[in-house]
Amino acid sequence: MKTSKSITRAFCVELQQELSIVAARREYFSQEPPRARFNFLCSTEACRAQGVKITGVRYDVRPQENPTFVAAHFRANPNYEHHADCEWVDESEADADNPSASETLAETTLRKVKRKLDDYIDVFDPAPKERAKSDASTAKSDKTPDHQPTASTPAPDAVNSKEPRETRTHNLERLVDSFRQAQAQLTKEEFALLTLRIPGQGEVSLRAYFRHIKFAQLGDERRVLYGGGLVERYGTGFKFKFFDRLQGRLATLYVSPAQMKAYRSSRYISELLSHADEVRFFTVFALGTLKASPSGKSVSVEIDDLRHLAIVLGPPKAVDGIEPT
Ligand SMILES: [Zn+2]
Numbered sequence: 454m455k456t457s458k459s460i461t462r463a464f465c466v467e468l469q470q471e472l473s474i475v476a477a478r479r480e481y482f483s484q485e486p487p488r489a490r491f492n493f494l495c496s497t498e499a500c501r502a503q504g505v506k507i508t509g510v511r512y513d514v515r516p517q518e519n520p521t522f523v524a525a526h527f528r529a530n531p532n533y534e535h536h537a538d539c540e541w542v543d544e545s546e547a548d549a550d551n552p553s554a555s556e557t558l559a560e561t562t563l564r565k566v567k568r569k570l571d572d573y574i575d576v577f578d579p580a581p582k583e584r585a586k587s588d589a590s591t592a593k594s595d596k597t598p599d600h601q602p603t604a605s606t607p608a609p610d611a612v613n614s615k616e617p618r619e620t621r622t623h624n625l626e627r628l629v630d631s632f633r634q635a636q637a638q639l640t641k642e643e644f645a646l647l648t649l650r651i652p653g654q655g656e657v658s659l660r661a662y663f664r665h666i667k668f669a670q671l672g673d674e675r676r677v678l679y680g681g682g683l684v685e686r687y688g689t690g691f692k693f694k695f696f697d698r699l700q701g702r703l704a705t706l707y708v709s710p711a712q713m714k715a716y717r718s719s720r721y722i723s724e725l726l727s728h729a730d731e732v733r734f735f736t737v738f739a740l741g742t743l744k745a746s747p748s749g750k751s752v753s754v755e756i757d758d759l760r761h762l763a764i765v766l767g768p769p770k771a772v773d774g775i776e777p778t
Contacts, residue, residue: 454534456541460527461494461572461620463507471496473572474525475627478512483720488513490626493527499536506530515725516630517766522637524630526571540618566643574631575619576650577662579740581758625677626763629738632663632677633765651675663738666704667697671743678754679738680704681767684726689713691726693737703751706739709758716759725764734767769775 464471468480468491481488493507511525529535537541556564567573622628628649635644635666647659654675666680682695690710698704713719725736741756756762 454537454539456529456535456539457543458541458765459568459571459573460496460507460541462496463509463527464501466492466494473624473627474509474512474514474527475572475624475630477509478514478525479626479718479721480529481513482724483718488555495533495535495539495541497536497539497541497758498538500533503533503536505533505535515728515766516626516633516764518768522634524571524634563646566639566646569638569643570631571676572627572631572634572636573620573647574628574649576621576652577625577628578623578652579620579625579761580652581623581760590767615686615764623760625658625738625740625761629677629763629765632659665697666695666699666754669699669704669743671745674740674742677699677738677740678743679736681734681736684729684735686726689719689723694734696734699743699752702745702749703755705751706737706741706762707752708756708758708762712759719759722762722764725766728766731769732767733770736765737769738763738765 462471462473463477465477465480467489472480477493481491490513491509493509495505495730508528508530509525510528511519511523514525516525529541578733635647639647644660645658648656649659649662649664650656662676664676664678666678669678680695680697685692685694687707688710690708690713693706695704695706698727708722713722716722729735739754739756740761741754744753744755745751746753
């Protein structure tokens with residue numbers, strides 16, 4: 454059968470685990486060059502047993518500002534038929550224009566908007582919790598549904614794979630990709646409809662969960678702060694200086710060499726930052742705490758977990774005076 458849903462996870466043959474496309478990109482760029490592309494199979498076991506391949510698109514391209522934004526995503530391979538039980542096959546959803554009887558107009562509209570995104574996130578859980586245990590569990594956590602049964606989300610084992618499941622992630626970079634795609638490809642009105650649930654914080658609008666550094670406020674940090682700027686390296690660590698000021702004060706984000714050393718994916722961060730000479734700036738997204746310096750002249754964004762940092766390359770520098778298109 455053919456798939457009808459956006460495929461948000463696939464089984465990576467080389468890594469022998471299920472991954473989101475953002476996690477696949479991080480693993481890809483964590484390799485030493487020359488980097489090898491991955492092979493992906495469907496996440497549903499019945500499909501995997503039949504060797505049903507999934508295509509990974511643009512996970513071998515660094516996250517970068519681009520006027521023609523194309524998100525990294527998974528795509529069904531047209532040469533393969535999926536099992537009837539496949540989680541990405543849903544005959545009831547085959548015709549997206551026909552709402553089910555129980556659906557309100559607002560729900561139908563929202564569902565159509567979500568379908569425009571390759572990886573719509575329903576729940577973002579910033580608490581690392583069990584992730585810190587080991588490297589292996591860290592890599593897996595991106596796909597692991599939260600094992601806290603609630604009324605709306607029964608234990609994963611008990612769920613029929615065909616039931617609509619909400620997409621949850623701990624992975625900030627994945628949320629950032631989804632946000633960037635929504636920003637680039639939806640209308641303002643569509644974008645405004647999207648919400649995000651944060652455990653312990655409730656439901657917020659996706660747009661409001663991201664705040665540009667120039668609008669940030671001390672003591673109000675339960676959001677992703679972001680902005681463009683330049684990086685200075687300090688050994689394996691670095692200091693990021695935002696272009697925009699926060700109430701007239703310089704805003705920075707410092708990551709120590711020790712923090713980098715302790716982070717599983719520091720090679721990925723270093724790889725992105727190594728392109729500093731080729732790009733006009735970087736954009737960082739961080740979930741941290743704002744601290745004013747003793748002099749009061751500057752403000753720093755402090756992050757205690759590097760999983761709460763995502764970096765996007767800015768546009769390439771002009772070559773020979775020609776502005777890149
Ligand atoms: Zn399948």
